[in-house]
Amino acid sequence: MRIRLHGTELECLRTARQLARVLDVLDISPPYPDRPPSRLVRIYLTTDQPTDHDSHNTQGD
Incomplete structure (x- = not known):
């Protein structure tokens, strides 16, 4: 997934x-x-679903 x-x-x-803490951030x-004049930024995350399914709620998968 790509998250902005x-x-x-x-x-x-x-x-x-x-x-x-909840996703695998790659x-x-x-x-x-x-x-300008905005002082905001964009940061993009490339993520994957967590591989440790025991510690995360996976309902709806």
């Missing part, structure tokens, strides 16, 4: 860290700034 985070750089990095892009 959009917000301040700090918000995006914190959220990426939290997502890494890659995190550098922050891409929006056009």
Whole structure:
């Protein structure tokens, strides 16, 4: 999966860290700034479903 985070750089990095707790994060892009005057960035995560199914809820699979 490819997930796009959009917000301040700090918000995006914190959220990426939290997502890494429940998903296998394969890659995190550098922050891409929006056009001025925006101070927001985009960060892209490449993820996979967790391989440890015992510790995660897999209902709906």
